[in-house]
Amino acid sequence: MHIAIIGCGQLARMLALAGIPMGLKFSFIAQAEEDSRCVEGLGSIVRWQPGKSTECLYHELGRPDRITAENEQANTSLLNGLQAYCPIHPNPQAFSICQDRHREKQLLESLDIPCADYIVCQGNDSHLDKLSLSAVAKSCRGGYDGKKQWVLKRRQDVESFMRQANREHYIVEQWVPFDREVSQISVRDINGTIFHYPLTENQHQQGILRQSMAPAIEIPEKIISAAHDYISRILAELDYVGVMAMECFALNDRLLVNELAPRVHNSGHWTQSGSATCQFENHLRAISELPLGSTKSLGITGMVNLIGTEKPPLNALTIESSLHWYDKIVRPGRKLGHINILSEDYHSLLQQMRSLHLGRG
Ligand SMILES: Nc1ncnc2c1ncn2[C@@H]1O[C@H](COP(=O)(O)OP(=O)(O)O)[C@@H](O)[C@H]1O
Ligand SMILES: [Mg+2]
Known part of the structure; x- marks a missing residue:
């Protein structure tokens, strides 16, 4: 094949x-x-x-x-x-929806899946004057890692967004005072069978994923079942084959969907160490029309992104960790690799994740 x-x-x-x-x-x-x-x-x-x-x-x-x-x-x-x-696989329709934030929101609305309130506008629309703050403006197309986004906290931010934005389309979303950010990675095969990985908890800084942990701890059962229900409905609606990631905000016991990625995802990298079958293998199995592999987790896993790190940090490896280095040209702010840590003990995991951040200054 x-x-x-x-x-x-x-x-x-x-x-x-x-x-x-x-x-x-x-x-x-x-x-x-x-x-x-x-x-x-x-x-x-x-x-x-x-x-x-x-x-x-x-x-x-x-x-x-x-x-x-x-x-x-x-x-x-x-x-x-x-x-x-x-x-x-996934089919071109899934790509065309997921590459446009407005079309993605329309898909969620058509399936009755909750997401942040929003309006659609062009950068110079006058009705932005009446926007209730705080909000975040996101270009409908082409943004990633927080790029092509403006956080609008004060009127001056709106004015500066209107000055800087060009005539492309934006969604302007209400700011969500979330408790935690989580993502659901799931895989659907050609016959419609869906396997879910455990919910992952993610921490972002300036719009970039810094670290993930899975299974997310102390998450209400209601949130987990909402995540499974929402992504299952999306996958079925799109007649989707392969891995999809659904990024969400968790607020008390409510789940709001932030965005969808029709592909393997950074917040699923932990599955390389922490799952019976990793997201990459399961995506390949699904698109090759092979049986899916188990998504059972093997322990508590953490993933720390190496952002702007100059050399593979081999000396940071421990008995529980593994390094994935991408061989990309080093640039500040760029994701250059990640470290996965598989642990049986939550405290030792957190300690190791913290020391990786400290080690890199
Ligand atoms: N409406 C919002 N309320 C609060 N935080 C947000 C909102 N939208 C985005 N963010 C923050 O910015 C990050 C990046 O935004 P996201 O929409 O996921 O774009 P990207 O495609 O760049 O990942 C999110 O993971 C979250 O931390
Ligand atoms: Mg995102």
Whole structure:
């Protein structure tokens, strides 16, 4: 079985690293300017730019059996074109919804799934004057790791957003005073069977995921069953095949969905150490139409992102941890690797996570 992945970043790398032991072969589709260091040596890399025919691309890739993507911003005309040659999982409709925050909100509303109140606007709309604060403006397309977002706490923030924003579409969402951020990672196979990983608790700083812990502790049963119910309805509605991540805000015993990712996700990296089958392998099993693997957890797992770290921090490894280094060009604020820690003891886990943060200053 040969799988082509659209994108050449760390998620593509970890998908390939999970599939190679199963005898899967990989190739990668890179955008014209895309850095492909993460996947070098893992399969052939083919450059694509609009204008190149999808037939030619498909043949250059070596005629894969399945195509998937590591990024929800995958070009939809590319996805639609490639669909003529082999199955694409998740399907292009899932990508086109998840790459536009407004369409994603409309999907949630149509399924009666709670999310933060919002309005849709262009940056210079006059009705922004009446907005109740605090709020957060997010470009409908293209944002990640908190990019293309404005936190609006005071009137001056709204004015500066209106000055800086261009004419693209934004959603402006009410600020959610959440207790905790959690994510649900689940996988659906071609027959509609869904397996859920335990709910993960996530900590973000400046919009970037810093660390995760799973299973999230002391979470009301009501939140867990809401997470399973919401994601199951979304997956079924989209006739989705593969792994999906649903990022949420937990507020007392209520769950609000923040955003969806139609792919493997940073908040599921802990599954590499902490689950019987990791998210990468389960995504590959689902899209290859193989039986899913167990999502049972093996202990309490923590994941710490290495952001802007210059070298692989091999000396930070402990008896309970493992390092994943992406081989990307080092830049401040960039995710360059992560460390997973699998522990039986919650306190020792927290201590190790804290010392990783301290060790990196
Ligand atoms: N409405 C909101 N209320 C409070 N915090 C928010 C809100 N929207 C986003 N955030 C914070 O910003 C982070 C990044 O926003 P998100 O919508 O997930 O965008 P991205 O695609 O950049 O991950 C969230 O994980 C959360 O910590
Ligand atoms: Mg997010």
